[in-house]
Amino acid sequence: MGTIKKDITLKSVALMTGVPSEAVLCPSDKKGIRFHVNEKVIEADIKNVVSTQHCTVIGNNDIKVVLIEHFMAACALRNIDSLDVYLNHYELPILDGSSKEWVSAIDSVGTENIKINSYTLKEPLKYLNDNTYLVVLPSDKLNITYSVNFRHKDLKNRWVSLNTENIKEIIEARTFGYLSELEMLQKAGYARGACLENTVGLTDDGYTVELRSEYEPIKHKILDLIGDFYLAGCNVMNFNAQIIAKEAGHTVHTIIAKELKDSIIMEA
Numbered sequence: 001m002g003t004i005k006k007d008i009t010l011k012s013v014a015l016m017t018g019v020p021s022e023a024v025l026c027p028s029d030k031k032g033i034r035f036h037v038n039e040k041v042i043e044a045d046i047k048n049v050v051s052t053q054h055c056t057v058i059g060n061n062d063i064k065v066v067l068i069e070h071f072m073a074a075c076a077l078r079n080i081d082s083l084d085v086y087l088n089h090y091e092l093p094i095l096d097g098s099s100k101e102w103v104s105a106i107d108s109v110g111t112e113n114i115k116i117n118s119y120t121l122k123e124p125l126k127y128l129n130d131n132t133y134l135v136v137l138p139s140d141k142l143n144i145t146y147s148v149n150f151r152h153k154d155l156k157n158r159w160v161s162l163n164t165e166n167i168k169e170i171i172e173a174r175t176f177g178y179l180s181e182l183e184m185l186q187k188a189g190y191a192r193g194a195c196l197e198n199t200v201g202l203t204d205d206g207y208t209v210e211l212r213s214e215y216e217p218i219k220h221k222i223l224d225l226i227g228d229f230y231l232a233g234c235n236v237m238n239f240n241a242q243i244i245a246k247e248a249g250h251t252v253h254t255i256i257a258k259e260l261k262d263s264i265i266m267e268a
Contacts, residue, residue, distance in 0.1 A: 002078075002111055003112060004083065005111065005112055009024050010093055011093055012093035012094055013093070013195075013198070014067070015094035016054070016055065016189075016191065017192055017193065018193035020089070022088045023071075023093055025083060027112075028083050028084050033075060033081065033085065034085065036084060036085065040062045041063070042059065044072060044230075046258050052249070052253075054185075054191075056068055056250050056253075063090070064090050067091055069227035070092075070097075070223065070227060071099070072227035074102030074103045076227065077103055081235075097174035097175040097197075098171065098174045118266075119238055119240065119264045119265065119266055120138060121136060121240075121263055122265060125256055127248075127252050131149070132248055133244075133245070134252045135245075136239075136241050136243050137242040137243075141240060142237065142239050148221060149247055150217070151202075155202075160215050170222050171223070173213070174199060175200070177200075179202060180204075200217060224253065229256075229260065234264055
């Protein structure tokens with residue numbers, strides 16, 4: 001049961017609601033990642049996903065927790081599977097819009113009781129719908145390839161793959177959106193905390209901020225997939241699988257994640 005060695009506190013604005021948000025991460029000897037809000041508790045589990053509109057949300061009749069994918073990706077990347085997270089608000093802090101600050105905070109306090117299990121698929125998994133697909137195939141090692149076809153000169157029919165050389169670029173890839181849609185989203189109650197410090201804005205001919213690496217928005221899609229898949233309780237970073245995603249997103253990620261538990265063999 002991998003956990004952190006001592007408490008961590010991180011705070012920033014919340015991306016969707018725009019309110020101040022604080023998360024206190026506490027070590028646990030009980031397996032599972034649990035979120036605590038106003039004395040209510042919910043586990044980070046694929047069965048608790050209630051919305052995938054713009055971000056991944058878990059919840060039930062008593063509690064909801066919004067935009068958990070970047071944090072879950074950080075836990076996957078550091079093999080953390082036992083944690084209690086106390087929130088002052090139902091949305092996690094966005095920090096810099098990636099998993100970079102979550103990972104750095106975990107590294108700063110250290111981890112313990114880490115056990116790395118590898119996973120092999122019993123059979124291929126697939127989602128196909130017009131131009132959107134997500135396929136997970138048995139393989140002898142992990143490879144994740146993601147394709148997007150955005151209304152942007154750099155991001156039309158573009159493919160990016162995760163590998164051992166660019167994992168840092170995946171971790172630090174920030175959330176993004178079309179600058180032209182920001183006002184509409186904010187009127188609808190989304191992206192009220194978006195700013196230059198946490199979001200890459202896509203403009204007609206470029207970006208609102210300098211990219212951290214080439215095709216950063218596509219790398220963020222890979223980060224989202226890692227976080228969404230971790231809700232299935234198995235770490236995609238330890239898969240022996242070939243994962244190919246095209247024009248997918250949180251909804252498709254979670255559809256496949258729901259099938260993962262019954263489709264994998266865990267190997268010590």
